Amino acid sequence: MALIRHRALQHDEWQPEAQAAGGDLRVPLARWREEREALLRRPGRLGLVLDSREDLATPPHQLAEELAADLPRLALIELRFAAFNDGRPFSQARVLRERFGFRGELRASGELLADQLRELERCGFDAIDYASADDARQALVMAGDVDVALQPAGDDTELVFRRRRRAPLSLVR
Amino acid sequence: MYPYDDTDRQLLRQRVAQFRGQLERYQGGALSDDQFRQLRLRNGLYLERQAHMLRVAIPYGLLSSAQLHKLAYVARAYDRGYGHFTTRQNIQYNWPELDDVPDLLADLAEVDMHAIQTSGNVVRNVTADHLAGVAADEVADPRPYCEILRQWSTLHPEFNWLPRKFKIAVTGAAHDRAAIRLHDIGLQVVRDETGETGFRVFVGGGQGRTPVIGKVVREFLPEPHLLSYVEAILRVYNLLGRRDNIHKARIKILVNSLGIERFGELVEAEWQANLARGALELTRDDLERMRAYFAPPPYAAQAALDTSFATERARNPMFARWVERNTAAHKVPGYRVVYVPLKAPGVAPGDATAEQMDRVAALAARYSFERVRTTHDQNLLLSDVAQGDLCALWRALEAAHLATPNLGTLNDMICCPGLEFCTLANASSLKIAAAVNERFDDLDYLYDLGPLQLKISGCMNACGHHHVGHIGILGVEKGGAEWYQVTLGGDATEHAALGERLGPALPQDKVADAIGAILDSYVAERQPGERFLDTYRRIGIQPFREQVYGADPTPRAAARRVAA
Numbered sequence: 001m002a003l004i005r006h007r008a009l010q011h012d013e014w015q016p017e018a019q020a021a022g023g024d025l026r027v028p029l030a031r032w033r034e035e036r037e038a039l040l041r042r043p044g045r046l047g048l049v050l051d052s053r054e055d056l057a058t059p060p061h062q063l064a065e066e067l068a069a070d071l072p073r074l075a076l077i078e079l080r081f082a083a084f085n086d087g088r089p090f091s092q093a094r095v096l097r098e099r100f101g102f103r104g105e106l107r108a109s110g111e112l113l114a115d116q117l118r119e120l121e122r123c124g125f126d127a128i129d130y131a132s133a134d135d136a137r138q139a140l141v142m143a144g145d146v147d148v149a150l151q152p153a154g155d156d157t158e159l160v161f162r163r164r165r166r167a168p169l170s171l172v173r
Numbered sequence: 174m175y176p177y178d179d180t181d182r183q184l185l186r187q188r189v190a191q192f193r194g195q196l197e198r199y200q201g202g203a204l205s206d207d208q209f210r211q212l213r214l215r216n217g218l219y220l221e222r223q224a225h226m227l228r229v230a231i232p233y234g235l236l237s238s239a240q241l242h243k244l245a246y247v248a249r250a251y252d253r254g255y256g257h258f259t260t261r262q263n264i265q266y267n268w269p270e271l272d273d274v275p276d277l278l279a280d281l282a283e284v285d286m287h288a289i290q291t292s293g294n295v296v297r298n299v300t301a302d303h304l305a306g307v308a309a310d311e312v313a314d315p316r317p318y319c320e321i322l323r324q325w326s327t328l329h330p331e332f333n334w335l336p337r338k339f340k341i342a343v344t345g346a347a348h349d350r351a352a353i354r355l356h357d358i359g360l361q362v363v364r365d366e367t368g369e370t371g372f373r374v375f376v377g378g379g380q381g382r383t384p385v386i387g388k389v390v391r392e393f394l395p396e397p398h399l400l401s402y403v404e405a406i407l408r409v410y411n412l413l414g415r416r417d418n419i420h421k422a423r424i425k426i427l428v429n430s431l432g433i434e435r436f437g438e439l440v441e442a443e444w445q446a447n448l449a450r451g452a453l454e455l456t457r458d459d460l461e462r463m464r465a466y467f468a469p470p471p472y473a474a475q476a477a478l479d480t481s482f483a484t485e486r487a488r489n490p491m492f493a494r495w496v497e498r499n500t501a502a503h504k505v506p507g508y509r510v511v512y513v514p515l516k517a518p519g520v521a522p523g524d525a526t527a528e529q530m531d532r533v534a535a536l537a538a539r540y541s542f543e544r545v546r547t548t549h550d551q552n553l554l555l556s557d558v559a560q561g562d563l564c565a566l567w568r569a570l571e572a573a574h575l576a577t578p579n580l581g582t583l584n585d586m587i588c589c590p591g592l593e594f595c596t597l598a599n600a601s602s603l604k605i606a607a608a609v610n611e612r613f614d615d616l617d618y619l620y621d622l623g624p625l626q627l628k629i630s631g632c633m634n635a636c637g638h639h640h641v642g643h644i645g646i647l648g649v650e651k652g653g654a655e656w657y658q659v660t661l662g663g664d665a666t667e668h669a670a671l672g673e674r675l676g677p678a679l680p681q682d683k684v685a686d687a688i689g690a691i692l693d694s695y696v697a698e699r700q701p702g703e704r705f706l707d708t709y710r711r712i713g714i715q716p717f718r719e720q721v722y723g724a725d726p727t728p729r730a731a732a733r734r735v736a737a
Contacts, residue, residue: 053416060408060443085211085294087334091411094331099446113208115195119330138203145191148184151325152452159400159452160180160324162459 047076217288377428476507600648
């Protein structure tokens with residue numbers, strides 16, 4: 001696994017569920033639902049792993065509402081792509097960030113394309129965990145290839161036609 | 174017309190470079206076939222039966238003369254000298270070499286054109302009424318909204334991996350020429366009782382193997398909320414649309430399974446929850462600036478005073494016939510809308526040669542303010558021609574075989590590329606089109622039949638819109654042979670209806686005969702002033718069925734009957 005934060009490869013301090021002894025622990029949604037109170041009582045940081053195919057096929061607000069009260073206590077929410085073309089995490093990320101104000105780490109993992117780095121970032125992901133170091137390096141190489149954005153998403157880009165009328169043409173990006 | 178600026182051009186340059194890189198990675202083995210397929214599709218590139226096919230976007234069907242000249246250039250330089258205009262107002266090229274595609278895209282970028290989001294599971298080219306801005310019956314020009322939607326949806330990071338493709342159409346008139354009820358989202362510009370502008374929003378329409386007529390999800394959406402509401406629809410769809418079965422992944426399936434009320438509630442909740450942030454709210458200023466790009470051209474105040482038009486019309490019956498058939502009323506006195514049908518006998522519907530494209534582009538520069546439009550029934554049109562120029566324009570179009578006076582007749586058909594070009598097709602729709610053209614070549618007979626829409630699809634994916642043809646033909650494969658199902662009574666307008674099946678499928682050589690029998694039936698049954706569709710609605714399908722199949726509707730009897 002190769003983790004990108006802030007456009008750089010970084011050490012991942014989160015261990016897989018089975019290897020997390022006393023410290024930080026991330027658990028799948030099913031375990032969270034069963035052991036929520038016990039998990040919240042443990043020392044160390046807590047993360048939640050949601051699978052795009054199993055967990056995200058819900059109305060936009062439903063899952064986030066279930067988690068809403070506990071969001072401040074979750075240090076990490078990891079949205080795992082079952083397939084690179086399963087677009088559900090993009091929408092779920094925006095719901096968690098924008099509508100429910102989740103401030104912890106929002107991580108993408110699973111099957112991801114190097115080409116997807118920027119669209120993940122723009123939907124609110126601040127950590128992207130590629131399956132291989134090659135993919136992560138490729139993603140970083142290509143990250144600036146298309147840097148024009150025409151619309152707001154999970155970032156603070158303005159609608160392009162509104163931005164245009166304020167800036168001299170040559171400065172508009 | 175919306176003029177590209179530095180931002181738009183930079184985006185195109187970057188996108189071309191990005192695609193070049195993706196192609197290199199694929200050819201170097203860094204991308205798998207499936208990964209590259211998904212990426213190339215987002216750039217309009219298909220791998221078809223014999224070669225690659227590239228679909229180029231023509232946003233809401235509007236082209237400048239310079240752009241059409243460039244499309245002609247591309248047809249010559251990268252294709253076999255022609256292009257195919259599609260039912261979604263785009264153009265596709267059937268023969269580009271894979272290695273050439275980045276250069277082709279770079280050439281298109283020179284005239285602010287591209288292939289972004291013309292395929293793949295993304296928001297596709299937004300289409301519009303082809304009479305936008307010139308129709309007397311519209312509430313407002315739909316194109317500013319189309320352009321706002323285009324800019325908002327271009328490379329949208331959240332909606333680049335939808336469950337399935339997503340098509341939006343906008344009309345500004347109550348009479349629907351854009352088939353908005355057959356789109357994933359259809360928008361009709363309306364005014365409420367206080368005079369406020371907004372949209373009637375349809376959702377979940379579509380054709381394909383499960384044809385569905387769109388349902389109203391909101392009777393009145395105030396104009397400023399266009400983008401926020403469309404975003405809410407797409408978000409609900411992106412999360413809840415099925416991804417386990419490609420044939421059940423369109424939004425129409427989701428809307429039908431939830432029910433329109435429940436679907437509408439989910440959209441409303443998502444929309445309301447995000448409204449306060451206001452990032453997508455359109456201001457009066459946003460809208461006025463966008464509308465200014467689509468302001469009317471400088472019409473000549475004296476155009477209606479021209480007398481040569483009336484003189485020529487009286488003197489030259491061929492010209493008069495063309496005016497009657499291939500031109501339409503314009504909201505400005507002294508101007509007409511001129512259709513340029515791409516339906517000449519012997520030509521695949523929608524095909525145009527590079528020479529024809531150059532010719533039309535030049536004629537538009539001379540007679541129609543350098544603008545050309547594509548229509549969803551695969552024709553071109555010049556939207557603003559002064560009546561005094563019509564005769565000269567007609568002569569020039571005649572010389573280029575672009576004045577066949579068959580607009581709106583049986584021969585002005587919609588037809589998909591079919592077996593010869595498409596990997597999905599299982600029948601040769603083009604052969605049927607040719608057979609119909611050959612058999613029904615008497616213009617007076619066609620005129621007598623009145624407005625008639627024949628729509629032909631080579632497979633159940635319905636690219637030829639057969640479900641909504643007054644007469645629809647669907648190619649199917651049975652036992653290794655091509656068969657054709659006939660439907661009657663389809664309609665893509667505000668009276669949208671799906672065609673009803675006439676009877677068992679027919680072999681290829683019997684289709685034209687069956688159409689002949691259907692038309693005989695119509696001529697025998699019609700009352701004065703009744704169009705085909707009116708007669709069909711009044712008498713139902715049975716008289717047509719009996720005319721084609723007799724009392725015994727088995728395939729064998731049908732074949733015998735039409736052969737007799």
